[in-house]
Amino acid sequence: MDLTPLFLPKSVVVIGVSSSNDRHPANVIFSKNLLRYPVRTYAVNPKGGVLHGEKVFPSISAVPEQVDLAVVVVRAEYVASVLQECIDAGVKSAIVISGGFSESGHDDLQAGLVDIAALHDFPFIGPNCLGLYSPGSVDTFFLPTERMVQPSQGDVAIVSQSGGILVDLLVKFADEGVGISSGISIGNKALIRERHLLEFLASDSRTRVIVFYIEGFAQNEGRDFVYIARDCGKPVIVIKAGKTSEGGRAVSSHTASLAGDYQVFTSVLKQHDIIEACNEHELVSYCEALSCYPDTRIDGRIGIITGSGGHGAMAVDACISNGLSVPGFSESVRQQLQEGFSKSIRSIAAVGNPVDLTGSALERDFVTAVETLNTISEVDCILLLLLPYLPGISSDLGASISQVCRRSGKPLVAYVPHVEKYRMLIEGFELNQVPVASSIESAVNMTRVLKRCRPC
Amino acid sequence: MLKNEIQSILDSSREAGWVLEPDAKSLLQVAGLPVPRYGWAKDMEAVGTIASEIGYPVAAKVVSPAVVHKTEVQGVALEINSKEELQDFYRKMSLLPEFAGILIEEMLEGEELIVGATIDHQFGPIVLLGIGGTAVEIYKDVALRMAPLAPEDVSSMLQELKGGKLLSGYRGKEPINFSALTDTLLSFSDLLMRITPFIESIDLNPLLCNAQGCVVADARIMLVNQEENN
Incomplete structure (x- = not known):
């Protein structure tokens, strides 16, 4: 999977803009990219029409170029068919902002997206995410620009399972003058997961330091992650939520009792030369120091x-x-x-x-x-x-x-x-x-x- | 691949859900880990023969698939000096449920460490090294690493232990044999990588270490519940 069109798109299509509600997330994303970023920006709504003086295309197939990145903001049940249309129209990648998938019990809808994408080797981030903010390049966050606190362009990449935490971290980075190369909210991480982003960012020339906010890995996924992080040649910093576990597990051995989830997590990170930040303050300090002295x-x-x-x-x-x-x-x-x-x-x-x-x-x-x-x-x-x-x-x-x-x-x-x-x-x-x-x-x-x- | 002996011990232990200690000792021995001289006395006659072959004093432990925690049923006796004492222990133990004999072992001395394994959901097989003994869960002086271990992992684990100083010749004691400990941990990690799908957790506690070497004095291998597969 080539993530370059996703991270450095020259053209973006926002699918699902509203003709009646200009605060709709799709409209916010469309306007900010149209007005503020060096990307050719298109809007799609089946009803067509005009938005901010720009033509709204009735479908992705009507857009007059093969677009690098589609930002999908339609209801969950339509996302699979929209992805298929994107693939048919030669779109190279997508970010699915829409929620209503595994996070609310609809595993089948989410599996449907993965099936289509995997069949066509089509990279997409999400669903249920904010997507990507890359200063000076592109911004798929549905937050009006004037409400966001934006760090300057720099060389720290932040990948977060939580969109809220990511936006909050951006405030702290801006406050301390630490610039970022990109901030990525990966939501349900149905297809593109931490390890894929780690591999991409390791070879991304704009990124010197890579940060992950992690709640947990799927079965054995942590194993792959630490091996890639150890060998990637750039400092990797992890901030972990969910360090405490409620209630005692019934365990039959000393080892099982002493090797709790977080104890293992923190030890394995250290074993593989991955830096763990205990809190946001440490994280920002670590990023500032390592972006100056990565080696x-x-x-x-x-x-x-x-x-x-x-x-x-x-x-x-x-x-x-x-x-x-x-x-x-x-x-x-x-x-x-x-x-x-x-x-x-x-x-x-x-x-x-x-x-x-x-x-x-x-x-x-x-x-x-x-x-x-x-x-x-x-x-x-x-x-x-x-x-x-x-x-x-x-x-x-x-x-x-x-x-x-x-x-x-x-x-x-x-x-x-x-x-x-x-x-x-x-x-x-x-x-x-x-x-x-x-x-x-x-x-x-x-x-x-x-x-x-x-x-x- | 798995040596046949290891596989057959794991297969025959599946029903109980854990590996009886004499079987665990023999599994570890096949995997190249140091175990004490031991014998499994399944009847009263064997008790004397085994003990005199090993030489008094000996240690004795109950063997029963129903007894995972031996100390809780007074199922461990140390420093036994005579056949009579040993037979007396055998008789007491024979009253326990599913009694399957006693394990007789040579008495050993050394610093008590714990070496363990667990299968972590996110990271897979994990090795633990700690200051061992019965108070291990009170002091929690342990280091954890993802398996397989490299030799440098072993040295960093030792550095991480607060009680590490006790092992390197504290107050006139002889330091333990670190190279033997490293070999033991590396063999253990190697075994763990081969039997990962079968196990839930392993405790080698204590692993007795002294200037000569290390010996697994007690071993508990818990197997994954495979009922769903049957």
């Missing part, structure tokens, strides 16, 4: 640079409790740091780990500290705690430190309070592919994920 793996020896002793102390605690180390520096490193600092702080800066430059630090002291830690073998990752209100530093510091980082191999994670007046400082990092956290805790999460697997 980096550290041992977790952290060098901390701060302008405040308190921030340094809190960061040390967070590092240690997350299994990272904060090693001390040799005398020669301490000396090297001290000699590099400006006169105003030379006698007051702490040159251990954390390096505390104090509130009197100048911009170049931060740069010097980063440069020095980049050259020493004691640490393999730098955590920079920036307090933008210090008088000696300017908004340019983000960009100038990013340049130092780009020259060396060590990953750097910055913490800057996320408020509007520090935006330029933050962007100085983010636009240069250096992750910036909005709290010390998320900064430590960002460094921890570079060490990769850790069970929740």
